[in-house]
Amino acid sequence: MASAEKLLEIKNLKQYFNMGKSNEVRAIDDISFDIFKGETLGLVGESGCGKSTTGRTIIRLYDATDGEVLFDGDNVHGKKSKADLKKFNRKMQMIFQDPYASLNPRMKIADIIAEGIDIHGLAKTKAERNNKVYSLLETVGLNREHANRYPHEFSGGQRQRIGIARALAVEPEFIIADEPISALDVSIQAQVVNLMKKLQKEKGLTYLFIAHDLSMVKYISDRIGVMYFGKLVELAPANELYNNPLHPYTQSLLSAIPLPDPDYERTRVRKTYDPIVHQYTDGEKLEMREITPGHFVYCSEKEFVHYQSISMK
Template structure:
């Protein structure tokens, strides 16, 4: 049974000019698809381009090159005001900093209702209030919180407000840009479980961006690994953990701590050195080593990776 492609990213590039002759290639030609109802995890170290990828997909940045298609329609390029309104309704973003992303001068009622107001989704003030109260209860808050301001909440509660705001316009696709990195570990699990529960109930599709591979594995169906603007590996979550092929992926996985003191005392981290670990004989391209398991590699590395696969 074929799955429905909701988002197609095709050779996306996002370059920033930092001087007269200097260009930072934050995203440098990445390609991947996201299917309806799944969670696609995007991981990599800070500065690898994963957050820039999310912001380019949702048009916060105009792409330098390549294309992003949502339901077969290109995201970038000129759009009418109505087309943009519909696009912004179908695709929402949860930001990393749950305080900076909320206007401190607005009440929670107005923050959550902002999308309702822009899209005329509430016909009367009573309907608007009822919808905000429903959204707050959906994310584990109460209607009594509606008249408070962001500074009156904890970090986890603020992030729940951000999630409620994203859900207000009933989106199909949500980009969660490191939504738990600013939260305490105990609160991280609560927010991730909330996202999973909402997906089970409403069928949301997520792009979940993070650098914590263990948390990404828990929430994601498939995972893409980025390194310096390039996508180096894509596979199903369990497959990536069982068969990490690219040296950078192995390096990330080796850094995950386990609650085992004996193991931690002897654990040896795999250090990734691109000069040492990459074949320089030809330009690497994205190849499918196994159905659904893609790796950026040369033809020689491709043959080696096929031999390294564990059944």
């Protein structure tokens, strides 16, 4: 159950990559949002929109170009000692997109899962270490016999469960799931997402869930943010976003979701988004504005008035 207490605050975050003398890529371009304890914030958008870069910058795999990431009030990108970084790395973990590339093929599963346990000294004896590994394997739906096997002996879904067990090993507060189901079959995707929901309820975890699949994001998320070309263009409670999308880009994404209804699919009209056509800026400043309580859209003052009039109908 999400609380009103902020766990993570993103303030004017920027992540620019210099690809040459005159080629600067603004992967994250001045975005701000909060994540509350116990909630799942979904982050969606097309490939290249900056959502994975956002996750990697939050966890400090990339140094931010500008802005702040505050975790429990502490600046993630501030100057930190090795001890501070070690403490931070225990509180925040990541589940990676590719369950094949994210596990060292030369390490046994027990050693992969226990790597964090060893680094943080969470087991005093080998027996305690093994028991923690066995418990984590059972938590994610595997069994202790899997501990002595290698990654190549597992399916994609099983490997992702191992990745989840590894993330849980250090008892984190916050997990960034970077497209954790995109490489999996549809039936396995549901199993992994259900596992994540179960673990969140049992352990009080907070998630940033990054994905392409809008249907799955709606299922797991309390709130959803939509990114487009490095900008956060809409942020709202999951049901509100699906039932009342305001930004034209969000509308275009939702119009592309297929439904198991042949009659609907025959007549479905997909909306396209053209930023030049859809923005009524007239040179006005674009910023995140609250249209209705909890529903924010990146827009101009003129667009703000327009969106408010739509929401009041």
